[in-house]
Amino acid sequence: MITPVPPSYADSARGRMSRLNITTQLAVIIPVGTLLVVLDSQVWWEALVLTLGLLTSILAVVLWARDDIQRFALPLLGTSTAVWTFGALVSGSTTAFYSITVVGPLIVPQLRRHRIPAAVGVVLFVAAAGASRLLVSQGSATSTAFHFVLVPTAVMVVTLGFMFANDAFYRVLEELDEAREHEAELAVARERIRFASELHDIQGHTLHVVKLKTALAEKLVRRDAGRAEEELREIHALVGDTIRQTKELAYAQRRLNLAGELENAKNLFEAAGIRVRIVRTAPTGERAGELLGQVLRETTTNILRHAQAGQVRITLSESGITIVNDGASGDDPPELRGLSTLRDRLAGFGGELTATQADGEFTTAAVVPSEVTR
Incomplete structure (x- = not known):
């Protein structure tokens, strides 16, 4: 700062x-x-x-x-x-x-x-x-x-x-x-906005997942106590991990791991009954992975909260990510504030983020410049 x-x-x-x-x-x-x-x-x-x-x-x-x-x-x-x-x-x-x-x-x-x-x-x-x-x-x-x-x-x-x-x-x-x-002063203001945005990414994502898992555990508590207990353990671990990430963010030590975000998104989609297909065409660099991981996390939260998806396709390349879900409704894409913030953040690195909707599918695509991938 x-x-x-x-x-x-x-x-x-x-x-x-x-x-x-x-x-x-x-x-x-x-x-x-x-x-x-x-x-x-x-x-x-x-x-x-x-x-x-x-x-x-x-x-x-x-x-x-x-x-x-x-x-x-x-x-x-x-x-x-x-x-x-x-x-x-x-x-x-x-x-x-x-x-x-x-x-x-x-x-x-x-x-x-x-x-x-x-x-x-x-x-x-x-x-x-x-x-x-x-x-x-x-x-x-x-x-x-x-x-x-x-x-x-x-x-x-x-x-x-x-x-x-x-x-x-x-x-x-x-x-x-x-x-x-x-x-x-502008740098301080931008840093505060960035901090607030990342805090929203962490807390908003976690709270929504906790909400889903709590609802699932509530349904399972009488039918399958063992599965309900497992969901509660995952909720406990998720909250602990969120506390850790919040501390790392406060001390400017937080780094997103794209592989971890992919695994997390896959587990969340499958827990919500959504089929997932992941395609990786090339390895992604560490810095690009952080930016693309933010896009994946925000998009995952948006799909779980706003879409009625049955299938999600995630395609990863060396410098970009594309996430397509079939749960879009209406003709115009919704205004998603989190994606707008990410669009500005990627633009600051020379990258680009687009969100389009067509034929019942909502596509989020992000590309980072080649110098970021190195």
Whole structure:
């Protein structure tokens, strides 16, 4: 049986991913940011402002890795935009955009809606704040536009593109994880249906046979006490065997034996006064025997319960079984739920089960693919 991954495992994986994200990103952001602060600061208060931007970037990375950045989006964006505005209008720092190009791409791709307009807005802000330097700068307009407009805008666009791709990658991973969880849930559901079906096969078959043998023993108790006692012993053995099979099913150890099912079907039909003819054209493999044994058991139960048969023919080949009884009534075959379940089970192995009715005969035929017979 397949079971979903326990939540503690999933939480542990997310925790490891979070630590990996923090480590890899901070390993780049801290050294680069520190180097920019050292190289671009002329006075202590300028270094203080750039350091504030660096600390804001570090905090944003930590919160993003913990999937908690949206709660603090406004203060993070406010601080980083203030640092860039200060750098463009006051200090003339060409690297003050560093903080906004870290914080913005971490926040925008995680917005639930309007992500593209938000991305465009952030890019335009970076360009506009940088362009404002042209109003106060005494230097070359071309150099100012390059360092304060072109470079920061290009860095923001590239970083946003990378983070959008990164976000899409993580969304695909989440969808795959959800798909695996759904697949595990479906596997559990299929396993429960299979278990219920096999339990029905065991208990339903046994209870019907017990009913027949009990009725027979009741008729014989006054006429032939010895035969009645033998029937009761068989009932006792049958119930014990059913208990054993139920335990094996519960522990996934149950295996049907086709030869045993054939002998059991023959004895049951003869006890019910039905003539039986068995033809084997080739030996049947173990795995195919299990599947065909299930078909034989279910069909035997259906014949005893629903048909007024006088004769049953069972034909076995290497990859199939055909069971024909002459007790069909009406023109259309009855809807037999057990056979429908077996049809689905065989289809799962690539096999096929058919049930047809014609000229007073009901035919059940099952075929398994060649790879199952090996």
